[in-house]
Amino acid sequence: xxxxxxxxxxxxxxxxxxxxxxxxxxxxxxxxxxxxxxxxxxxxxxxxxxxxxxxxxxxxxxxxxxxxxxxxxxxxxxxxxxxxxxxxxxxxxxxxxxxxxxxxxxxxxxxxxxxxxxxxxxxxxxxxxxxxxxxxxxxxxxxxx
Amino acid sequence: xxxxxxxxxxxxxxxxxxxxxxxxxxxxxxxxxxxxxxxxxxxxxxxxxxxxxxxxxxxxxxxxxxxxxxxxxxxxxxxxxxxxxxxxxxxxxxxxxxxxxxxxxxxxxxxxxxxxxxxxxxxxxxxxxxxxxxxxxxxxxxxxxxxxxxxxxxxxxxxxxxxxxxxxxxxxxxxxxxxxxxxxxxxxxxxxxxxxxxxxxxxxxxxxxxxxxxxxxxxxxxxxxxxxxxxxxxxxxxxxxxxxxxxxxxxxxxxxxxxxxxxxxxxxxxxxxxxxxxxxxxxxxxxxxxxxxxxxxxxxxxxxxxxxxxxxxxxxxxxxxxxxxxxxxxxxxxxxxxxxxxxxxxxxxxxxxxxxxxxxxxxxxxxxxxxxxxxxxxxxxxxxxx
Amino acid sequence: xxxxxxxxxxxxxxxxxxxxxxxxxxxxxxxxxxxxxxxxxxxxxxxxxxxxxxxxxxxxxxxxxxxxxxxxxxxxxxxxxxxxxxxxxxxxxxxxxxxxxxxxxxxxxxxxxxxxxxxxxxxxxxxxxxxxxxxxxxxxxxxxxxxxxxxxxxxxx
Numbered sequence: 310x311x312x313x314x315x316x317x318x319x320x321x322x323x324x325x326x327x328x329x330x331x332x333x334x335x336x337x338x339x340x341x342x343x344x345x346x347x348x349x350x351x352x353x354x355x356x357x358x359x360x361x362x363x364x365x366x367x368x369x370x371x372x373x374x375x376x377x378x379x380x381x382x383x384x385x386x387x388x389x390x391x392x393x394x395x396x397x398x399x400x401x402x403x404x405x406x407x408x409x410x411x412x413x414x415x416x417x418x419x420x421x422x423x424x425x426x427x428x429x430x431x432x433x434x435x436x437x438x439x440x441x442x443x444x445x446x447x448x449x450x451x452x453x454x
Numbered sequence: 455x456x457x458x459x460x461x462x463x464x465x466x467x468x469x470x471x472x473x474x475x476x477x478x479x480x481x482x483x484x485x486x487x488x489x490x491x492x493x494x495x496x497x498x499x500x501x502x503x504x505x506x507x508x509x510x511x512x513x514x515x516x517x518x519x520x521x522x523x524x525x526x527x528x529x530x531x532x533x534x535x536x537x538x539x540x541x542x543x544x545x546x547x548x549x550x551x552x553x554x555x556x557x558x559x560x561x562x563x564x565x566x567x568x569x570x571x572x573x574x575x576x577x578x579x580x581x582x583x584x585x586x587x588x589x590x591x592x593x594x595x596x597x598x599x600x601x602x603x604x605x606x607x608x609x610x611x612x613x614x615x616x617x618x619x620x621x622x623x624x625x626x627x628x629x630x631x632x633x634x635x636x637x638x639x640x641x642x643x644x645x646x647x648x649x650x651x652x653x654x655x656x657x658x659x660x661x662x663x664x665x666x667x668x669x670x671x672x673x674x675x676x677x678x679x680x681x682x683x684x685x686x687x688x689x690x691x692x693x694x695x696x697x698x699x700x701x702x703x704x705x706x707x708x709x710x711x712x713x714x715x716x717x718x719x720x721x722x723x724x725x726x727x728x729x730x731x732x733x734x735x736x737x738x739x740x741x742x743x744x745x746x747x748x749x750x751x752x753x754x755x756x757x758x759x760x761x762x763x764x765x766x767x768x769x770x771x772x773x774x775x776x777x778x779x780x781x782x783x784x785x786x787x788x789x790x791x792x793x794x795x796x797x798x799x800x801x802x803x804x805x806x807x808x809x810x811x812x813x814x815x816x817x818x819x820x821x822x823x824x825x826x827x828x829x830x831x832x833x834x835x836x837x838x839x840x
Numbered sequence: 841x842x843x844x845x846x847x848x849x850x851x852x853x854x855x856x857x858x859x860x861x862x863x864x865x866x867x868x869x870x871x872x873x874x875x876x877x878x879x880x881x882x883x884x885x886x887x888x889x890x891x892x893x894x895x896x897x898x899x900x901x902x903x904x905x906x907x908x909x910x911x912x913x914x915x916x917x918x919x920x921x922x923x924x925x926x927x928x929x930x931x932x933x934x935x936x937x938x939x940x941x942x943x944x945x946x947x948x949x950x951x952x953x954x955x956x957x958x959x960x961x962x963x964x965x966x967x968x969x970x971x972x973x974x975x976x977x978x979x980x981x982x983x984x985x986x987x988x989x990x991x992x993x994x995x996x997x
Contacts, residue, residue, distance in 0.1 A: 313863035313871050313983065318856070319580055320934025323513025323572045325851045328477030332848035361483050363523020366490075366497040442849055474847040513855045575928035582956075584861045585871075586894045589932055589986040590956040592924045592943050599922030600945050600956075607969035651926040652943070653964035697900045701945050701954030702892075704919065 330360035333372070338446035341436050345410055347371045356410040377434035378453065379407035379414075386423045399423050405432060405450055419449035456554035458840060460678035460685030461806075462671050464799035465489030469634040469666030469787045472570040478512060479521035482566045485667035485792075486525055489562070493671050493681050500671070501558035503532040504548045506541035506565045507791035510580070513572045525564050538581065539739065539826025540693075541565060542668065542794030546822075547691045547832060549672040559674045565792035566667035574663050574790075581827050587700055592652060594741070595660060597700070599652035601707035602744035606654065608708045608759070609751070613654055615762035616743035617645035620658050620785055622771060623740075627782025629772075629811035634664045634787040645743070659743040666789035668796045675840070686805035686836040689819070690723035692716040696829035703829060707745055712831040713752040713823070720833040721754070726819075729754045729776075730769075733835075734817040735804045736778045737797040739825040740785060746778065753823070772814070780804070780812040794824030798834055805836045856934070866895040869909070875983035880975070882951050884908040890952040913949035914975040915995065920945040921959065921967045946973055946992055958991040972996055 327335060330346060334357050337344040346358035350365035360369050383404040390400050401418040421429060431453040440446035465488025467473070473481055482505075490497065503526055505518050518525065518534050537544040542565040549563040575593030582591035591597065605611060624640045627633035640658070648658040678685040694716035696703050703711055717729070726732045738753070740746035747761030755776060756764045764770060770778035779785075781800040784793055801820035803809040818839060824832035863871065866883070873879045882893040887902035891910055898905055921944040930937040942959035944967070960976070961967050973992035981988040 311868070312865075313868040315585055315861045315863060315984075316858070317584055317861060317932065318858045318934075319931040320857075320929075321510065321513060321573055321576050321580075321855045321931055322929065322934075323853055323855055325513070325571060325853070326474050326477050326568065327849040327851065328480045329475065329848055330480075331477065335849050359479075359523070361480065361524060363483075363526065363528050366526065443851075474850065477848070510855065513853065573929050575926065576931045579928075580931050583894075585863050585867060586985060587956050590943065590958060592922075592937075593926070593928050595926050596922060596924050596943050599924070600920035600943065602920075603922060603969055604920040604945075649925075652922040652924045653967075655922070697953075698896070699894055699953065700956055701919070701947070702900075704947075704954075 330358045334358050335442040338444065339440045339442040341440060341446070343375045343377055343407065343434070345373055345375050347373055353411045354409055356407055356412050356414060373409065375407045375409045379405045379410070379432060381418065381429050381432050381450070382406050382413055384418055384426055386426070401426050403432065403450060416444070416447060417449040420451035457556055458675040458687065459550050459553040459672055460675070460682065460687045461798070461802040461836065462673045462678050462682035462685050463489050463493035464802055465492060465669040466632040466796065466799065467666045469632055469664045469789055471634065471662065471664060473568065473665035474570070478517050478566065478568055479524035481568060481665065482521050482564060482667045483524040485566070485669040486562065486564060489669035489671050495560070495671070495681065497526045499560055500526055500530065500562045501560050502552055503527055503530055503562045503564065504535065504545045504552070505532065506535045506545035506795065507567060508536055508538060508541055511572050511574060511577050511790060512568055526562065531558070537826060537830065539790060540794055540824040540830045540832050541791050541826070542796065543798060543822065543824025543832030543834060546670060546795055546798040546834060547693060549670070550688050550691055553672050553674050559677050561672045563670045563672065563795060564667065565795035567789035567791035568665045569663040569789060570665050583699065595651045595655060598660070598707070598742040598745065599655045602654055602742065604705055605708035605744055605748045608705065609761060610759065611744065611747050611762040613646060614642055615765055616659055616747060617642040618765045619740070619743040619746045620645045622765070623779060623783045623785035626772060626780050626812065627786035630781045630786070631810070632787070633782040634666070635662050635782070636786070655742055655744070661741050661784045661788040662786070664787050664789040666787065666792050668792040668799050670795060670799050670802065682806070684806050684838065686802035686838070687840050688834065689837045690720040690833070690835040692720040692723070692833045694719070694831050698828065700828060706829050707748045709758070710748070710752045710829050710831065712829050713749065713825070716831040716833045717753045720835050724835045726835070729821070730756070732819060733776055733821050734819050735780060735801065735814045736776060736821040737781060737800045738778060738783070738821070738823045739794055739797055740779065740783050741825065743785065749823070753821070777814050780809065780814055794832065797822040797824065801834070801836050805838050854934070866897060870895050871983035874985070874988055875981045878977060878981060880912045880914060880948060881909050882912045884910050891950060892953050893948060893951045893955055910950065912951050916946050916948035916951070916973060918944045918959070918967065918969055918971045918973055919947050919954045920969060923962050923964045923967065942967060944973070944992065955985070957989065960991045960993045966994065
């Protein structure tokens with residue numbers, strides 16, 4: 310007797326509410342600006358911004374604009390992109406610490422061959438022409454030359 | 455011997471249909487901050503955190519991980535639970551176990567849900583077994599409707615009697631500043647005329663879907679006495695499960711075996727022989743109007759088949775012998791991951807004398823229950839007396 | 841994206857997950873019987889004599905291993921019933937399930953437990969607890985509870 314294996318799928322629509330701090334961040338991105346917050350107690354600069362420092366357990370209301378420049382902390386090369394990714398060619402995902410931030414952003418690394426990315430230390434944000442209120446307002450980060 | 459444990463403070467968000475002003479993390483922080491302020495303690499005073507939520511209602515896995523620093527989890531001992539509708543009482547019972555065991559002195563329990571972010575009936579249908587139930591199951595509403603039909607058949611309870619429960623809940627909710635559905639002018643007629651969802655369950659017979667969070671602080675005896683003028687002591691906790699499939703119990707709501715078993719076990723621990731006389735207030739996880747009537751019977755507030763008569767006699771109204779859900783209950787507020795913890799918080803507020811406009815005079819003993827799939831029941835009994 | 845003043849940005853997305861579910865040894869036997877013989881089988885507990893549908897390895901009440909298969913009738917009674925009017929998205933398809941539809945807990949003759957199924961009746965006045973129903977099969981059978989049994993129809997008065 311064959312074993313019965315059922316092939317199924319679930320599909321459920323959802324939505325995510327960004328909250329106040331992330332909304333200000335996302336709306337800044339639509340204008341080509343990168344906004345972070347700074348905890349007055351521990352001095353930590355959060356990017357993406359938070360309006361509450363869980364470590365100090367206090368609210369944060371200090372905003373600071375960061376430059377679209379930073380350090381490539383780490384990266385990985387995705388040889389077989391998932392269906393969600395923009396195209397089929399290998400992707401480079403980078404962990405980026407923007408200048409002045411204490412936390413890291415994950416974004417695509419572009420304008421560089423995967424075989425060359427090892428040498429990249431500094432990166433800059435490359436903005437899209439049409440910028441949505443989304444992290445995709447930044448197309449990718451490119452090596453700073 | 456377990457140590458003595460009390461609830462020393464609670465915190466809730468303003469529950470609403472849609473909290474579009476905050477994300478999950480900010481919502482949780484709101485409730486936790488209130489609970490800490492209430493006890494006049496700091497996050498550093500919390501030894502461990504237990505957090506509960508019913509994913510996939512937000513549509514992504516581990517929503518609490520996205521929020522760790524918003525609930526005080528950073529570098530603290532913490533654990534997350536998802537036991538369905540019961541998750542709030544599961545976290546409360548876990549917090550009790552943590553403190554009673556002597557491992558931690560002060561433990562924070564949290565429950566949260568942003569139901570506005572997903573499709574509840576759809577997500578809850580995935581609870582059904584993939585080959586036996588899922589293709590047929592009709593969300594929570596359809597489930598309650600079939601169970602209610604059995605209860606109506608067995609007990610002769612009427613749609614009017616159920617509607618009285620729905621009215622009581624939404625009117626009581628007007629005294630609760632955190633409640634979602636506050637309807638001072640609602641009538642039995644309104645409930646009976648409301649839109650049919652799944653016969654016999656109409657829109658106003660059913661709980662809403664809410665966004666909200668709740669936090670409750672548990673402490674061992676010496677800390678509790680030091681931090682709260684009148685702590686709510688935990689006298690009993692009990693939990694019981696049903697069999698696995700929806701159709702296994704002949705009367706899943708009308709004679710819920712798990713609720714009968716868990717409540718009798720808790721009454722025995724607490725030395726309660728006549729719950730209707732010895733309990734001063736109950737905060738039960740009623741979900742739908744018909745369910746509350748069946749639960750009166752399951753919890754021993756009355757004999758089998760007498761649930762309808764109990765509401766007719768006004769026994770469970772604010773002014774009655776045993777008020778049930780002065781907060782407005784689940785029928786008024788239902789952020790699922792927080793819902794059962796809100797029952798515990800509201801029962802504790804009654805015992806602590808901090809329930810404001812919904813306070814019942816002279817509460818010494820209070821009952822809180824949790825309910826979830828598949829007829830999982832949790833029970834907690836709180837007392838003013840150590 | 842539009843929003844009111846007190847609202848914040850929201851992002852819409854779809855959780856879409858494919859998976860394989862191994863029905864297991866007992867369900868495999870059940871569905872093989874259903875597909876090949878059009879027969880609905882339950883399992884009897886040697887301790888309490890309950891007859892379980894769906895089949896399972898152990899009686900949850902006696903903790904005895906279940907070994908005895910027994911054929912069940914394709915007729916039974918309604919234990920609980922409703923007509924669903926509330927439209928909702930069916931997670932199995934991502935589409936709205938057509939409403940109204942009859943939905944019941946049905947105990948087949950010979951079984952001690954019940955299953956969920958559709959009932960071919962959307963007038964709630966004609967549906968009641970205790971009413972007899974009979975399975976209506978769909979051909980060709982594929983070995984699926986909700987495909988092979990199209991729905992249950994009311995029998996008698």
